[in-house]
Every structure is written in C-alpha cells, then in structure tokens.
Amino acid sequence: MGSVGEHGLGTGVRAYARLLGHGPAAKPFFAALVARLPIAMAPLGMLLLIERERGAYSLAGFVTGAFALGSAVGMPLWGRLMDRLGQPRVLAPTAVVSALTMVALGVATVGGAPSSVLLALALVAGLSFPPMSPAIRSAWRVIFPDRASRRVAFALDGTSVELIFVGGPLLLSLLLVLTPSGVPLYITAALLAGGALAYCRTDAARHSGGTRDEPEAPSRGYDEHGQQELLAPRRRVPVVLIGGVSSVLAVMLMLSIGFGQLDTSMAATAGLLLGSTDQVGIFFAAIAGGSTIGGLAYGARTWRFQERHAVLVLLAAFSALLACMALLMRWPDAGLAAVLPLLFVTGITIAPTLIMQQHLVDELAPVDRLNEAQSFLSAANTTGAAAGTALAGVLIDYHGVDWSYAGASAALALAAVVALASQRRWKAVAHQVQPVPLAEPDPAGAERR
DSSP: OOOSOTTTTOSSHHHHHHHHTOHHHHHHHHHHHHHHHHHHHHHHHHHHHHHHHHOOHHHHHHHHHHHHHHHHHHHHHHHHHHHHHOHHHHHHHHHHHHHHHHHHHHHHHHTTOOHHHHHHHHHHHHHTOOOHHHHHHHHHHHHOOSHHHHHHHHHHHHHHHHHHHHHHHHHHHHHHHHSOTTHHHHHHHHHHHHHHHHHHTSHHHHTSOOOTTOOOOOEEEEOTTSOEEEEOOOOOOOGGGSHHHHHHHHHHHHHHHHHHHHHHHHHHHHHHHHSSGGGTHHHHHHHHHHHHHHHHHHHTSOOSSOHHHHHHHHHHHHHHHHHHHHHHHTSTTOOHHHHHHHHHHHHHTHHHHHHHHHHHHHHHSOGGGHHHHHHHHHHHHHHHHHHHHHHHHHHHHHTOHHHHHHHHHHHHHHHHHHHHHTHHHHHHHHTSOOOOOSSOOOHHHHHHO
16 A cells, blocks of 8 residues: 555654655545535535525425435445445445435426425435545555554544535535525535545555455454463454444444534524624634644644543533533623634534544454444434434523533533443453454565555
8 A cells, every 4th residue: 555654654744744645545535535525515505405495494404304314324334335345336336326316406406396305315315425434534544554643644534524514615605606506516416426436446445345244353362361362253243232332432422412512502602692693604613723723733743641531531621611601601791702712722622532533443343344333433423413403403492502502511521421431441442452364464465455
C-alpha cells in the first residue's frame, strides 16, 4: 500500500500534510469526502424541496424521517456484506441505487406524485445509502498498520465529517439560489455516486473486507503464567454482542440522542434570540468551529492518557457544558455574546469524543468484522440523533428550550455512566491479541498487499 516513512505519519500539523500527500491514503480520503457530502445534503435537500413544492413541513419531515430510518436499517447490513464480499462489491451498487432513487424522488416531488410514493422512494434511498464512513474507517487499518498513524487518520477523518455538516448545507443553499427546485437533490445524487465509485477504484477499498465465510483462525493468547499458547477458534457471534463493542455502541447511542436534542435546541435558540431560524448557521458554525479545532488538536500529537479514560472525561465535560447552556437559556438577558462562546467551547469536546469512539471500535472489534462494527456505530449515531430530535421537539413545545438543553445534558451524563461502567471491559478486550495465522506470512504477499 505504500509507505510514509519508517516512523509513520509522525505528529503535529505535518502529520496531516503527510497523510494528504500519501497517495494510498489521500485518494480514498478525498473520494470518500465527496461521497459523504450527501450525508448532510440529502436530508436537508429533501426537506427544502418538498416544503417548497408542496408547502408542508409535516410531509417533508416524514419523508426525511423515512430516509433516516432506511439508512439506520441498511447500514449494518451493508457493513456485514462488506466484510464478506469486499467494499467495492457493496458500495458501488448501493451508491448507484441510492443516487437513482434520489433523482426519482426529486422528479416525483416536482411532478406532483402522491405522498406515499415520496415516502417509499425516501425509504429506498436511505436503505440503499452506501456506508461510506464505516468503509473509510475500516480502510485506515489497511492503509496504516501502525496504531499511531491510524489515530492521525481517524482525527482528520472525524474533523472532515464536522466540515461536511457545515460545507454540505452551504453548498446546498447556494444551489437552491442558483438552480431550479430539483437540481440540488440531483447534484447531491451525482456527488454520492461519483465519490463512491471513485473510492471503489482505490487499493484501500479493494483490500478492505472480503473474508467471505472463511472459518476464524486460531489465535495466540497467554495462559495464567504469562506463557504464549494457542487458543481454539471462537464461535462467531454478532458483533453487537461483543462486550467491548456493544458498550461503545451504547455510549454512541446516548451521545447521539444528546446530539439530536442539541441541534434542535440551537434552531430554537436562533428563533428565540434572532427572531427567526434562518440564521441558525451562526450557532452551527460556532459549535463546528470548536469541534474542528478539538479534533485537529487531538490528532496532531501523541497523548499520555488512555482513550477509554479520555472518553469518560469528555462526555462528562460535554454534559456539564450543556447544563450551562440550559441555565443560560433561563437568563432573560442571554445574548449572542454569551451563547456563541459557550457553544464554541462545547464543540471542542465533540470531535475528540467521536474520534476516540471510532478508534475504540477499531481496537475492540475483530479484524474481519471492522466494516460491520463501524456500520453499527454509524447506525447508532443516526438512530440516536433521530430520537433526540423528536424528544427535543416535545420538550421545547411543552417546557421550553432550556429543558431541551437539559435533556441533552442528561443524555450525555447517561453516556458517561455507561462509559464508566465499561472501563474494565474495554481494558480487558483491548489487551487481547488479535487472531494471527499459525504459519508465517509470505513476505512477498505481504508486500503486494
């Protein structure tokens, strides 16, 4: 796959430059970046198109909800298939089907098709949406065998996702101004298909997954006296039942419920402080700016702490900062001068927390189950965010925006409790030796890989 030097990517800002200058890493990274822009653009594009053409936010909400539901259901399925068949055999057809279905949804909306047709098309588009984020996260292990370089890659990748949720809506907004109603969704579909197909042509995609139904290899472990011994192959169990992975998924679910409430709360805050939700981007820019800086700073150096401990601390800090937002919303004179800095500081905790959870899954999941495990992590994120959005709407309508921030804080506190209870399990699983072949590997074959 190429080399970036004897010591890997190194540390500091130059580590990111080395990654982006390393062809085997840069090509899949940028292709996946393009293919993932629709993660932020597709739901918003559907929402705005349907509201503009049909004048009904309720129908638009149901359609985007159907898309999110389909994506949450399909993601783990495609991840499991990527582990068996390889990434290109799954990503290419799903991307094409999802893109074509988005185009059909745009045409049907403009053409006046019944609501049931729009719901069905959105569901299919979500169900067939390719798992690009799980794919690139799994591919980092192929591109960078050393753990330190993978940490840099996860940091840059996690930060790029934050930028996607800023840049994607901005691009969509520009297209809405310059083009007819359906065009933004058509361009979203083109980005999805084009980026995914370009990613499938990279060596990283071709070498990730594809274990089919091969029996699990024996592993090397250690007996009670510290002597190495061969362990019998373990029975293949669903990846969500693997102790260390399941607890990370539970943390992500609780964290994402908080995210969903936070996003809706910021929209309500815009309406409260600015009189309209049209300028909600100011609040998203503040929190995304903090998250970007936090993610890049985390990946730029080697830290002494263990990630399982840091996740717990950051979750607790995130919860406390959201509690401060809830209190601030109860202050009659709260203004942008107080809200924006607090959101920025809150954002600093976000990207590192997500990056560490992705890295924990990378460490805890069996090597031949990485695509599936990362897909479940994305599904937990999507499902939790949808639930949090619905919960925030109820809290804001009946109790006010301060209760919504408080609800987000409570979800983060629960995530911290789960992380605390999982510390011993994460430590035990992380110290297990990954399965290795009994025979020595073929050096020539390893070099070709």
